[in-house]
Amino acid sequence: MASLPEPVRRLIEEIERLPGIGPKSAQRLALHLLQSDEAEVEALARALVEAKRRVGRCRDCFNWAVGELCEICADSTRERDVVCVVEQPIDVAALERSGEYRGLYHVLEGALNPVLGVGPENLRIAALLARIEELKPREMILATSPTVEGDATAEYIRSELAGVGELRITRIALGLPVGADLDYADQVTVARALRGRRPME
């Protein structure tokens, strides 16, 4: 590293701080940037700074937003009587890609995790309860991940909202992914898929 000019060393160090990037990957990316057109590198730098400066959290749902409300909350054509609860903004993007959902979202910014000390107070659960009280939706979809943490979070929210008016609380379906080979699926997934079976229409 000592043979590299100081700005390059700094660039490698900064890239290495990103999650999932080791020293070798950082060197490769730094080299790629140095060999790129100046205009490309400037565009990347501008995009980084602009995203950091302009993107915040939506006042209502805590999704990423430019301004006070995210595009979904600000969209008057979205169905406002269904709220889908997810762990992270990236999950909103995944659900939007499906094209199946036209309601609102609520981002918890994590999931309950006893070992990491993430309790209900560390998530946007109080804000969700207040929002449900205000919006009075007919349905709330719990779309947290099918992990121990995601399931526990969904169950905790369900118990907090049980018996609230006419609210229908649903959980996204769990089971085998499309294209999966039954033979290679683990027994927990197969058991859940069997428990979640439904009549064929």
Place this chain on the structure above:
Amino acid sequence: MRSYRAEGVALLAHEYRGTGRVVNFFTRERGKVEAVAQGIGKPGSSLAAAVELFTHSQLFLVEGRILDRLTQARVLEAFESLRLHVRRLGHAGFLCELLACATEPGQPIPTAFDDLVIALRLLDADHEPVTVAAAATWRILGDLGVAPDLDRCVRCGAALEATRVFLAPEAGSVCGSCFTDEDGETDASVPVSAQLRALTGTLGRFPMSRLSRLNVDTALWNDLLRLERLQIRYYLGLELQSDSFLRQLCRPG
């Protein structure tokens, strides 16, 4: 690289290069093992179920220079009902975090492993979580060789018949003659009754699997749990995150 198999429980995990996880397992054969499991976040991963927190699995691993690599796994017990009861999950987390923080890699402690698995089984089967957590913690502290001595005064060394109080900063209990008023007023002390001493003695030789046969008052289990937490904080120097999780669950809405 040498491959090996081990029976283990997933204690904690964190993300690794996108869809991978670095998982801490507590295994019967090798104690704590840190291993990479790749592709866990992708749908259809055959390893994903085995690296879920608290899952008991048969693991197939390959030794690595820094981290081992999980290549295959078969779930033995998923303890699925823990997901539906946040308090039970919190106590399971406490036991797992204790083992994750208080043990070193490569030090097998088969008795602690067995105690953990039985405790998870009992929590999963709807046994009172405080009872299971207190009993299992006492046994695990004993397995680790750090259970406090409640039989001898930490100050004068006299054998105790009627212990007054357990003092966390001194990691022991004091007799009536050594006891001062100040000792009773600190937050880091727990009164030690004859019943509590009898309970700890029983737990040392009573199989965890027969815990439901013990007829013990809830208040006594809570005293034991408090004593254990103080021992963990003062003697082991550990502030467990799961404690803050459990405290949040106790706070009114």
